[in-house]
Amino acid sequence: MMLASKRLSAVGAVFIGVLWLSACAGQATQAPTEPTNSAAEGAAEAQAAEPAGSAEGSRDAEDADATVQAEETEAATPEVRTQEKSCGWDAPRLDSGVPATLPADAAGDLATALIGSWQHTHFDSGAGFEIVDTADVRFVFPSATEMLYCQDVPGVTDQRQAEAAVTLDGTTIALPPPATGYRAIAWDESAMLWENLRDGSTFLLQRR
Known part of the structure; x- marks a missing residue:
């Protein structure tokens, strides 16, 4: 705004100077006033155009700042994971190999990483990972304070669950x-390693 004001003052000074010079020239030579009108019109156009351009530039800068702030806020906001309290028996067992x-x-x-549905895919009792192929076992965490244990052993538990x-x-x-x-021994976004405190074996869980 200060820069625009200074520019307007400068344009006004030029306008006054043009009028004063035109008046002096008219008194001395009786020259026609057309050039004076053209100069006045040019100065007036400059006065009218300058504030509009400054305002437009200011609005563009404000819009750009608002866009940058919105993008930064979105990037800084962590994803909030939610999980339904359900074993999800309508979806098949996750049959996946040991991750590379x-x-x-x-x-x-850990409290954040737990939330979700996990498939118990492998176990290691000391001889390397073996696939869990006799049961469909799922651990579901709707929150870090509640767990749904899901087990399906055909003819034995048949999609049993316990909270x-x-x-x-x-x-x-x-x-x-x-x-x-x-x-919990180690974890990332897609897998977890647990120690079973009952027998010391290691469980591999993969996010469903």
């Missing part, structure tokens, strides 16, 4: 007795 790269460390907050309250103690996923619970 297993999680080696904790990738983010349990969960308490996180560091990386330990504690369940109500007599369950012994689990310890």
Whole structure:
């Protein structure tokens, strides 16, 4: 605004100077006033155009700033994962091999990572990972404080499910007795490694 004001003052000074010079020239030579009118019209056009251009440029800059701020806010807002409290038996078991790269460390907050539906695909009792092929076992976490244990062993459990309250103690996923619970060893966005605290075996879970 200050720059626009200075420009208007400058244009006004030029306009006054043109009129004064034209008046002096008219008194001395009786020259026609057409050039004076042209100069006045040019100055007036400059006065009219300058504020419009400045305002338009200001609006463009404000729009650009607003767009950048909106994009930065969207990028900074973490994704909030939600999970329905359901075993999802209408969807088939996730039959997946051992990932080429297993999680080696904790990738983010465990309470946040847990939320979702996980398929127990493999276990390791000390001789390497073996596929869980006799049962469809799923761990569903609608939140970090509740778990739905889902097990389907044809002819034995037949899509049985049980709800349990969960308490996180560091990386330990504690369940109500007599369950012994689990310890999260490592995890990333798509896989988790748990220690079964009952027998020390390792579970591989993959996100459904």
